[in-house]
Amino acid sequence: MGLFTLDEARKELVRLRPLLDDIVALRADVVELSAALTPGGRPTPLGGLPEHKAAEARLNELMTEVQETGVELKGIAPLLVDFPADLDGVPVLLCWLEGDAELTWYHRADLGFAGRRRLP
Structure with missing residues (x-):
């Protein structure tokens, strides 16, 4: 899979939102069922x-479906997805965190989440 432009990443996020919402709901179900089984x-x-x-x-099916789009699933609690991209010649990850209304953050690929900044 290649790099996303910001516009492509934003469109892909809109397309993926139902799957991401399903992941959040299923995650809660799995946790509740796990607790009941202890x-x-x-x-x-x-x-x-x-x-x-x-x-x-x-x-697992939903997480695989997300990853098959070229989007990187970085965390599940909270849900965190990254879209590989290039920003002014610098490799970055456009970063969406559960609860974000839209895709407005990025971080350099070598810095990780701690280097997260608002998109210019």
């Missing part, structure tokens, strides 16, 4: 072991 865990109306396995499998 000794002394509180039962959940979400189900038991079969539902846990199904939710984990679907979560």
